[in-house]
Amino acid sequence: xxxxxxxxxxxxxxxxxxxxxxxxxxxxxxxxxxxxxxxxxxxxxxxxxxxxxxxxxxxxxxxxxxxxxxxxxxxxxxxxxxxxxxxxxxxxxxxxxxxxxxxxxxxxxxxxxxxxxxxxxxxxxxxxxxxxxxxxxxxxxxxxxxxxxxxxxxxxxxxxxxxxxxxxxxxxxxxxxxxxxxxxxxxxxxxxxxxxxxxxxxxxxxxxxxxxxxxxxxxxxxxxxxxxxxxxxxxxxxxxxxxxx
Amino acid sequence: xxxxxxxxxxxxxxxxxxxxxxxxxxxxxxxxxxxxxxxxxxxxxxxxxxxxxxxxxxxxxxxxxxxxxxxxxxxxxxxxxxxxxxxxxxxxxxxxxxxxxxxxxxxxxxxxxxxxxxxxxxxxxxxxxxxxxxxxxxxxxxxxxxxxxxxxxxxxxxxxxxxxxxxxxxxxxxxxxxxxxxxxxxxxxxxxxxxxxxxxxxxxxxxxxxxxxxxxxxxxxxxxxxxxxxxxxxxxxxxxxxxxxxxxxxxxxxxxxxxxxxxxxxxxxxxxxxxxxxxxxxxxxxxxxxxxxxxxxxxxxxxxxxxxxxxxxxxxxxxxxxxxxxxxxxxxxxxxxxxxxxxxxxxxxxxxxxxxxxxxxxxxxxxxxxxxxxxxxxxxxxxxxxxxxxxxxxx
Numbered sequence: 305x306x307x308x309x310x311x312x313x314x315x316x317x318x319x320x321x322x323x324x325x326x327x328x329x330x331x332x333x334x335x336x337x338x339x340x341x342x343x344x345x346x347x348x349x350x351x352x353x354x355x356x357x358x359x360x361x362x363x364x365x366x367x368x369x370x371x372x373x374x375x376x377x378x379x380x381x382x383x384x385x386x387x388x389x390x391x392x393x394x395x396x397x398x399x400x401x402x403x404x405x406x407x408x409x410x411x412x413x414x415x416x417x418x419x420x421x422x423x424x425x426x427x428x429x430x431x432x433x434x435x436x437x438x439x440x441x442x443x444x445x446x447x448x449x450x451x452x453x454x455x456x457x458x459x460x461x462x463x464x465x466x467x468x469x470x471x472x473x474x475x476x477x478x479x480x481x482x483x484x485x486x487x488x489x490x491x492x493x494x495x496x497x498x499x500x501x502x503x504x505x506x507x508x509x510x511x512x513x514x515x516x517x518x519x520x521x522x523x524x525x526x527x528x529x530x531x532x533x534x535x536x537x538x539x540x541x542x543x544x545x546x547x548x549x
Numbered sequence: 550x551x552x553x554x555x556x557x558x559x560x561x562x563x564x565x566x567x568x569x570x571x572x573x574x575x576x577x578x579x580x581x582x583x584x585x586x587x588x589x590x591x592x593x594x595x596x597x598x599x600x601x602x603x604x605x606x607x608x609x610x611x612x613x614x615x616x617x618x619x620x621x622x623x624x625x626x627x628x629x630x631x632x633x634x635x636x637x638x639x640x641x642x643x644x645x646x647x648x649x650x651x652x653x654x655x656x657x658x659x660x661x662x663x664x665x666x667x668x669x670x671x672x673x674x675x676x677x678x679x680x681x682x683x684x685x686x687x688x689x690x691x692x693x694x695x696x697x698x699x700x701x702x703x704x705x706x707x708x709x710x711x712x713x714x715x716x717x718x719x720x721x722x723x724x725x726x727x728x729x730x731x732x733x734x735x736x737x738x739x740x741x742x743x744x745x746x747x748x749x750x751x752x753x754x755x756x757x758x759x760x761x762x763x764x765x766x767x768x769x770x771x772x773x774x775x776x777x778x779x780x781x782x783x784x785x786x787x788x789x790x791x792x793x794x795x796x797x798x799x800x801x802x803x804x805x806x807x808x809x810x811x812x813x814x815x816x817x818x819x820x821x822x823x824x825x826x827x828x829x830x831x832x833x834x835x836x837x838x839x840x841x842x843x844x845x846x847x848x849x850x851x852x853x854x855x856x857x858x859x860x861x862x863x864x865x866x867x868x869x870x871x872x873x874x875x876x877x878x879x880x881x882x883x884x885x886x887x888x889x890x891x892x893x894x895x896x897x898x899x900x901x902x903x904x905x906x907x908x909x910x911x912x913x914x915x916x917x918x919x920x921x922x923x924x925x926x927x928x929x930x931x932x933x934x935x936x937x938x939x940x941x942x943x944x
Contacts, residue, residue, distance in 0.1 A: 336599075345895055369746060375681035376666070376674035393674055396662020398602040399681055405746035407892045410599050412662065414591035463591055464662020518893065521745055537823075539895040 307385035307526065308471055309498035310485070311505045311514065312359055314532030316492035319344050319357035323484035323493065324545070327361075330472060330483035332440050334419040334461055336546060337410040339469035340484045344542040345535055355542070358535060359493065361484065362387060362408040362469035363517060363525030370400035370409065378465075385498070385526055386471050394465035401466060405521045409468045416440035416461040471495070498526065554928040556703065566781075566923075573920040580913020583906045584659055592662065595907040600899035601888050605911050606660035608881045612766070613653035613918070614737050615759065615876070617691070618729035619767015620646030624698065624722030634791040637932045639722075640702045641774050644925045646729075647695040649770075652918035654688060659910050680740045687733045694725060699929070706930040734763040741887065748824035749817075749887040758809050765802040766876045772799060772869035776862050778926070786933070789861060796860025796868070800851060803872060807847045810879070827890040827898055835900075836886060839878040846875025 327340035343358040364387045370379045378393035401409040422429050424438040440461050472482035485493040496503035514530035550562045587594050597604045623642035626635045661667045675682045701718040704710045738759030741750035772795050778786045817825045832840045850868040853859035889898050
């Protein structure tokens with residue numbers, strides 16, 4: 305069995321947010337949607353204050369609350385352990401957003417062309433891109449996927465349904481790492497098979513004691529953090545990226 | 550001006566009735582236009598955000614499921630406790646229950662992003678572990694139950710009911726209360742209570758609290774139905790003794806709901822968690838007006854109902870109306886404050902307030918419920934027409 309997971313080494317993360325940018329480029333997420341988010345936190349008081357960083361993709365929990373509550377099975381577990389999303393089934397009730405303790409879900413409040421970073425109808429943009437297909441309608445990602453013939457997250461973005469990080473499963477199927485992992489300049493992010501004791505992620509977890517975010521919720525996240533500690537109760541966010549308001 | 554309905558009932562079309570229906574129709578039209586805008590332009594026209602994904606529509610949904618469940622109490626009074634003095638309210642209560650249920654379904658319909666996909670729940674797509682799947686099934690069964698009860702009530706009123714149909718009507722009415730409370734509304738509370746991520750909701754006390762509120766909102770609504778029907782027909786639909794009994798019931802359930810709220814308040818005021826502190830901050834801060842209406846409404850209604858005069862119109866009407874508004878405020882606070890505590894300690898609390906678009910759509914649904922009730926209770930035969938209708942049917 306394969307169980308994909310991620311290990312993030314907080315000692316090596318310096319908060320550059322390249323992971324966020326890589327995710328945006330790979331998955332064409334609209335403004336205000338961050339399938340990967342990097343929290344820049346400040347903890348303690350002067351003169352003992354310190355800055356910490358916490359990258360937050362979807363945790364792809366083993367006991368995913370979003371999967372439990374989704375009334376139409378739009379959110380489901382793949383055999384490889386990822387928590388996937390069937391775009392054709394999601395009816396937009398947003399129960400998954402209510403149930404997820406990590407806030408990784410983003411609802412399509414508007415048509416994606418209205419919240420994309422570029423106005424693709426603008427003549428200057430058309431001239432610059434040579435009439436390229438808009439990012440929010442990327443045909444490479446908009447295909448049907450998997451044995452269940454389901455649309456997965458990572459495809460085009462739509463109004464009225466929920467999207468979230470897919471662990472870039474379209475890349476993983478091709479033998480690549482997720483975009484955030486591939487583009488991390490500090491080599492802080494690692495991706496692999498948690499069931500394989502020889503994999504990079506298993507080796508890292510054997511060497512260092514890590515933690516899982518909000519482990520008190522018993523969701524058993526497949527994202528593990530090493531080289532740091534969970535944010536303290538007095539942690540404050542420094543610069544919040546919100547995108548379009 | 551008067552006309553005869555297809556069911557043989559004489560309908561007085563007064564200028565007041567025309568004005569009332571006209572205002573409701575105008576509000577429905579306005580809300581419908583805004584709903585089309587929301588569907589085409591997007592949900593960003595509402596005050597909802599990724600941090601606060603449920604808002605006024607869910608409040609309306611919860612409120613109307615409660616009133617629909619509570620409306621079944623009248624049938625139980627008539628057949629279960631053999632209080633025949635409640636009989637004039639029998640069909641009205643069923644019609645109100647059905648329109649409330651339709652209102653609840655309309656609220657969830659305008660809330661979701663894809664209505665065609667929603668229509669596939671639960672018959673084509675369903676997840677057995679989701680409380681929403683379960684409750685959606687119960688709404689359909691409850692709607693069928695209410696329609697069957699209305700059908701039998703109309704038939705009996707027209708003098709066409711057989712003995713077996715009368716027996717069915719009796720047992721359906723008796724069975725409707727446990728069905729509405731245990732199968733429909735308490736699991737409705739579980740929609741919230743099962744969410745571990747929202748500590749404010751995650752308590753096994755929420756489903757019974759919902760059941761109590763269903764009874765309270767049902768009794769309040771039925772009191773208003775009785776007083777409004779009396780005002781519209783120019784004669785008292787219920788006797789003084791029955792109004793007094795209704796008032797006493799209303800007071801009893803306000804007291805039970807208030808006691809539950811008091812213990813909720815005590816528990817959260819002692820909490821040292823972020824959830825407890827944030828909840829208290831919201832209840833005393835930005836949501837204070839709703840907290841005042843909730844607590845103050847119960848206090849005012851209870852004070853009125855403690856007096857003998859308070860259990861008769863017009864004071865009983867005031868107490869029932871104030872109670873309904875207080876319950877709506879409680880539902881609002883429950884839904885919004887439940888999402889207020891940040892999921893992680895360093896996140897900000899969301900800042901939600903319904904927009905004009907959202908409010909007008911909600912108002913349109915409330916108007917639709919009232920319009921449907923106003924029309925149906927004039928078209929369908931009511932219990933007081935039993936004698937005259939039997940003769941018309943015989944002719």
